[in-house]
Each structure stands twice: as structure tokens, then as C-alpha cells.
Amino acid sequence: MSTIKVNNIQSRTGNAISFTSGDTITIPSGATFTNNGTVTGFGDNTPYFHVYRSSNQSLSDNVDTKIAFNAELWDPDNVYDASTNYRFQPTTAGKYLLFTQVSFDMGSANATSVYQLAFIKNGSTRYFEGSSVPNFYGNRFQSVASGIMDFNGSSDYAEVWGAVDVSGGTINVEGTSTNYRMYSYFYGCKIIT
DSSP: OOOOOSOOOTTTTTTOOOOTTTTOOOOOOTOOOOSSSOOOOOOOOOSSEEEEEOOOOOOTTTTOOEEOEEEEEEOOTOOOOOOTTTOOOOOOOOOEEEEEEEEEEESSSEEEEEEEEEEETTTEEEEEEEEEOOOSSEEEEEEEEEEEEEESSSSSOOOOOOOEESSSOOOOOOSOOTSSSOSEEEEEEEOOO
């Protein structure tokens, strides 16, 4: 096998080299691939979003309630509705990694348990139900849920719903006005498959 060693390869017109379907380019182990331009076709982790609850949201005892994440930290592709439906509805089909944490402030209530923190897809199907544990900040519980979900890129959407079991008081989903100390939040991104 012969080897051709050159410093630069260009087409006859000086433009970039193009390849046809079926061509293979192999970059061996230890080699460095440097990109100073735009690379397309490799896939990426977009769209993505990160939203949070900016103030407390009151919950009723033993009632499934949509968590209204109403403030956006990131949403460059406008895939989350933070003002009306409080849902993630991606415009690109694929698999998405979703994560949510909700902090429940029991106040003076007696907390029996926190349950049913989950993603609800298309208004009916429950996914990735979360559990709860007490934290170190008084009468609060934090619940988390995460998982990978398929979206069709047009009509599929996901919301976060939660419910609590309390007695003798009220309970809130704990919000915060600062995005660097979020108590209750929801984020996700498309994964490369």
C-alpha cells in the first residue's frame, strides 16, 4: 500500500473537498480533528430548556396539581410555555432527557407523605414517578423525577404534576425569585442517538 503525504489538499477550484455517498474517512486513534468552521450533520443536544418556579404555588391536600414553572433560565428554541400551559413541547422529534425537582414547604402542616411527582405526557400518561425525602431546612420535602422520553416533534408534550398528603395546614411548592438558588425546577434536552 502506498502513502501520499502532503501539507494541504484542495479541489481544482480551490474549494473544500467533497465526498460521495458511501465514502469513508477514518481518523485513527491519537489523531486530532480540528474544526475552525461549521460542522453539520453530527447531531446536537438541542432543543434544551431550564425553567423554575419564581414564587410559591399553593397546593390542596390530595389533589393532583400541575406545577406551574413560570420563569425561564434557558429556552433558546421556545419549547417551553412558561405563561399559559406550563409545558415542554419540543419541535424536533427524538429522545429527551427530562429532570425535575420540587421542594414542598409544609409550613405548619403535618406531612404524612409526598407522592405522585411525575411527568404527564399528552395530558394522560404518567412517567417516572418520583419519591420524596425530608431535607435539613425545617418542614420541607424535596421530590425528584427523571427519565428519557420520546417526543414526535409536533403534538407531544410533557408537564410536571405533583400531589401531597397533609393535615392541619397548607402546603406550597417552594419558589424563589433568584435563578441561582432554585428550589423547584424542570429541565431537559434532546439526546444524541
